[in-house]
Amino acid sequence: MTNPLLADWQSDFQLPPFAEITDADFAPAFDAAMAEGRAAYAAIAQMADAPSYANTIEAMEQADALLDRVAGVFFNLAGADSTPAREDLQRDLSPKLSAYSSEIVNNRALFDRVETLWHARDSLGLDAEQARVLMLYRRMFVRAGAALEGADATRLTEVKSRLASLGTQFTQNLLGDERGWHMPLDDLSGLPDFVISSARAAAEERGLDGHVITLSRSLIVPFLQFSNRRDLRERAYSAWTARGANGGDTDNRAIAAEVLALRSERAKLLGYETFADYKLETEMAGTPDAVRNLLTQVWQPARATAMEDAAKLEAMLQADGQTGPLQPWDWRYYAEKLRRAEHDLDEATLKPYLSLDNMIAAAFDCAHRLLGLEFRPLDVPLYHPDARAWEVTRNGRHMAVFIGDYFARGSKRSGAWCSTMRSQRKLGGEVRPVVVNICNFAKGDPALLSYDDARTLFHEFGHALHQMLSDVTHGFISGTSVARDFVELPSQLFEHWLEVPGVLAEHARHVTTGEPMPQDLLDRLLGAQNFDLGFATVEYIASALVDLEFHAGPPPSDPMQKQAEVLDALGMPQAIRMRHATPQFAHVFSGDGYSSGYYSYMWSEVMDADAFDAFREAGDAFDPDTAEKLERFILSAGGSAEAETLYTAFRGRMPGVDALLRGRGLAA
Missing domain, CATH: 1.10.1370.40 (Neurolysin; domain 3)
Incomplete structure (x- = not known):
C-alpha cells in the first residue's frame, strides 16, 4: 500500500490526508524523505558544472521538499496530539534528524560551492533577496561548523545530536508530569461557574466523576484566583511549579545541566567565548550586555511596583485572619480581590x-x-x-x-x-x-x-x-x-x-x-490594563535574566543553584516566582530556539509599543496607509532584510524603551 505521507495529496488545498495517516506511516516516510534529500544534496555537491545561484542555492532550497512535508505533519501532531508511538518516534528521530542536518552542513563540497558564490557575489547579478539568501546560507554553514575539520567536526556533530535528544526528552518529561497529575476537587467554594465547568470537563476527559484541577494554565490560574481554600491553592501551585523536578524518570534537572554544558562546548568549538555570544551574534540585540541593559532598565521600576502591590496584598491576607507572609499561591487570589476593589472588575463578570x-x-x-x-x-x-x-x-x-x-x-x-x-x-x-x-x-x-x-x-x-x-x-x-x-x-x-x-x-x-x-x-x-503588571514583568524578567546568565558564562554544574544565585542578586520578591523555573523552562531547554533568547519578548515589545503608536499618531487604529506599510515592511517581508532595516523602513527610526515603560505603567 502507498504510504499516504509520500503520495500526492489530492485533498482540498493539498491538506494532509489525516484520516488515512497512521503512526506506523511516519518512520518509513521519514526514511524515504531523508534518502531523497541525501540524494539531492549529493547531486548538488558532485555536480561537474561550476557553481551558480540556480544550481546550488536554489537547488538546496528545494532539496528537502518531501522531508519538510512529512516533518510538517509529524511535529505538529507530536506537539498537539501526542501518542506513545509518536513520543517513541520523536525520541528516535531527534538524533537521526540532527545527524542528517550535520551531514549537509559538514559536506565540504557543498560548502565550497557556497563559498565560491559568496566570493563572486558582486558579479552574479543577484537581486536583493537572492543576495540576502546567499549570505544566510553561508552564515548557516559557518555557524554550523562547516569550516571545522577532523576531531572538532566529529565532536560538534556528536554534541548537536545529543542536544537534539535531550531537548526531546525534556519536552516529553514535562508533558508526562502535566499529564500524570490531577487534584480531585470536593470543595468548590469561591469558584465561579466557568471554573467549575472547566474542572468538570477536565474530569470527564480523564474518565473521572466530579471535578479535578489539572496543570493546564487555563484551569490552574483561575483556580488560584478564586479558590477560598488556601491549602488547596498551595497544593495545586506546588505541583504546577514542581513540573520537571519531581525525581524519577521525568526529572529535568540533570538534563538542564547537560544541555548547558554541551551548548558551552558547542560555542567554544566554533570559536566563541560563551554560548550567549554565539547565539546573540545574529539577533538584533547582538551581545549579552545589550540584553542586560534592556532588562535592567525595566527591572527596577517593575520590582518597585510589584513590592508596592505585595504590601497591599499581604494586608488583605492578614485582614482575612491568615498567618505568615504573602506566598506565591496567595498572589493571584488577593490580586483578583484587589482588582475588584480598585476597578470593580472580576473575572467571573468578564468571562x-x-x-x-x-x-x-x-x-x-x-x-x-x-x-x-x-x-x-x-x-x-x-x-x-x-x-x-x-x-x-x-x-x-x-x-x-x-x-x-x-x-x-x-x-x-x-x-x-x-x-x-x-x-x-x-x-x-x-x-x-x-x-x-x-x-x-x-x-x-x-x-x-x-x-x-x-x-x-x-x-x-x-x-x-x-x-x-x-x-x-x-x-x-x-x-x-x-x-x-x-x-x-x-x-x-x-x-x-x-x-x-x-x-x-x-x-x-x-x-x-x-x-x-x-x-x-x-x-x-480597559482602565485596568496595567493592573498587576509589576508582577507580570518581574516574573518574566527574572526568567529572561536566568536564561541569559545560564549561557553568558561558564556552564553551571547545578542550574538550580545558579538560578537561586541570579534571583538573589536581583532581590526577587519572596511572593513571586519565575514565570518558568528551570525544570519546566521549555522555551530554553526543549531546543535552541529561545536559549539566550527569552528576553526577545521584551525586545520585541519595545518595538510593538512604538509600532502601535504609529496608528495612534495617524488617529485611527485601522489607518489604511499605516497598515499597508506594516504589511509591506514587516508582515510580508519575512527575513528578506535585517530586522533593523525592516523596522526602520516601517517606522522611520528605531525606538527607545520609553514607549514600553509607558505601556506597562512603569514610567516615572
Missing part, C-alpha cells in the same frame, strides 16, 4: 462576554479591517475533533489555510504556539501556507476566556498573520524566519487591537443574551 467564538471573530474582523483578509470555515478532515479550519482569502485570492486548535487536553503539550504544516514560497511554483495556532484553553460549554486568554489568542494570531501574508521567493526566509528578537513583533503588536474600544464593543457580547459588554464594564476593563 461571559469573552467566549472563544466571539474572540476568534474579533481577531478575524481586525485582520479584515487592517489587511483585507476574509475567513471561510472549511469542512475538512483534521487530526483531532477539537481542531477547526478556515480558508483565508483576499479579493478572491487564496492566501492560506488557517487551523485553530484551542482546547487543553492530556495529549497536548502546555503553552500556546504558532506553527506551519506548509510555509509560503514562490521558488518552483507558488505555494501558499497552512498555518496552525495551538492554545490550551479550558473546555466549557460554551468555552469562555479570561482577558489574558483572549490576549493569547490575539498574540498567536499575530504570528499566524506573519505566516499567511508572507510574500517572498525563498522558503528559507519565509514568514517567521527572522531574528528571534524580531519574531515576536507581529504577535505582540496584534495584541493591541484587543484593547481598541470599538473591537470589544462589537465582539464582547454576553454568551447567553448576546448583549454587548456594558460601557461601564468596558471602561473598567
Whole structure:
C-alpha cells in the first residue's frame, strides 16, 4: 500500500490526508524523505558544472521538499496530539534528524560551492533577496561548523545530536508530569461557574466523576484566583511549579545541566567565548550586555511596583485572619480581590462576554479591517475533533489555510504556539501556507476566556498573520524566519487591537443574551490594563535574566543553584516566582530556539509599543496607509532584510524603551 505521507495529496488545498495517516506511516516516510534529500544534496555537491545561484542555492532550497512535508505533519501532531508511538518516534528521530542536518552542513563540497558564490557575489547579478539568501546560507554553514575539520567536526556533530535528544526528552518529561497529575476537587467554594465547568470537563476527559484541577494554565490560574481554600491553592501551585523536578524518570534537572554544558562546548568549538555570544551574534540585540541593559532598565521600576502591590496584598491576607507572609499561591487570589476593589472588575463578570467564538471573530474582523483578509470555515478532515479550519482569502485570492486548535487536553503539550504544516514560497511554483495556532484553553460549554486568554489568542494570531501574508521567493526566509528578537513583533503588536474600544464593543457580547459588554464594564476593563503588571514583568524578567546568565558564562554544574544565585542578586520578591523555573523552562531547554533568547519578548515589545503608536499618531487604529506599510515592511517581508532595516523602513527610526515603560505603567 502507498504510504499516504509520500503520495500526492489530492485533498482540498493539498491538506494532509489525516484520516488515512497512521503512526506506523511516519518512520518509513521519514526514511524515504531523508534518502531523497541525501540524494539531492549529493547531486548538488558532485555536480561537474561550476557553481551558480540556480544550481546550488536554489537547488538546496528545494532539496528537502518531501522531508519538510512529512516533518510538517509529524511535529505538529507530536506537539498537539501526542501518542506513545509518536513520543517513541520523536525520541528516535531527534538524533537521526540532527545527524542528517550535520551531514549537509559538514559536506565540504557543498560548502565550497557556497563559498565560491559568496566570493563572486558582486558579479552574479543577484537581486536583493537572492543576495540576502546567499549570505544566510553561508552564515548557516559557518555557524554550523562547516569550516571545522577532523576531531572538532566529529565532536560538534556528536554534541548537536545529543542536544537534539535531550531537548526531546525534556519536552516529553514535562508533558508526562502535566499529564500524570490531577487534584480531585470536593470543595468548590469561591469558584465561579466557568471554573467549575472547566474542572468538570477536565474530569470527564480523564474518565473521572466530579471535578479535578489539572496543570493546564487555563484551569490552574483561575483556580488560584478564586479558590477560598488556601491549602488547596498551595497544593495545586506546588505541583504546577514542581513540573520537571519531581525525581524519577521525568526529572529535568540533570538534563538542564547537560544541555548547558554541551551548548558551552558547542560555542567554544566554533570559536566563541560563551554560548550567549554565539547565539546573540545574529539577533538584533547582538551581545549579552545589550540584553542586560534592556532588562535592567525595566527591572527596577517593575520590582518597585510589584513590592508596592505585595504590601497591599499581604494586608488583605492578614485582614482575612491568615498567618505568615504573602506566598506565591496567595498572589493571584488577593490580586483578583484587589482588582475588584480598585476597578470593580472580576473575572467571573468578564468571562461571559469573552467566549472563544466571539474572540476568534474579533481577531478575524481586525485582520479584515487592517489587511483585507476574509475567513471561510472549511469542512475538512483534521487530526483531532477539537481542531477547526478556515480558508483565508483576499479579493478572491487564496492566501492560506488557517487551523485553530484551542482546547487543553492530556495529549497536548502546555503553552500556546504558532506553527506551519506548509510555509509560503514562490521558488518552483507558488505555494501558499497552512498555518496552525495551538492554545490550551479550558473546555466549557460554551468555552469562555479570561482577558489574558483572549490576549493569547490575539498574540498567536499575530504570528499566524506573519505566516499567511508572507510574500517572498525563498522558503528559507519565509514568514517567521527572522531574528528571534524580531519574531515576536507581529504577535505582540496584534495584541493591541484587543484593547481598541470599538473591537470589544462589537465582539464582547454576553454568551447567553448576546448583549454587548456594558460601557461601564468596558471602561473598567480597559482602565485596568496595567493592573498587576509589576508582577507580570518581574516574573518574566527574572526568567529572561536566568536564561541569559545560564549561557553568558561558564556552564553551571547545578542550574538550580545558579538560578537561586541570579534571583538573589536581583532581590526577587519572596511572593513571586519565575514565570518558568528551570525544570519546566521549555522555551530554553526543549531546543535552541529561545536559549539566550527569552528576553526577545521584551525586545520585541519595545518595538510593538512604538509600532502601535504609529496608528495612534495617524488617529485611527485601522489607518489604511499605516497598515499597508506594516504589511509591506514587516508582515510580508519575512527575513528578506535585517530586522533593523525592516523596522526602520516601517517606522522611520528605531525606538527607545520609553514607549514600553509607558505601556506597562512603569514610567516615572
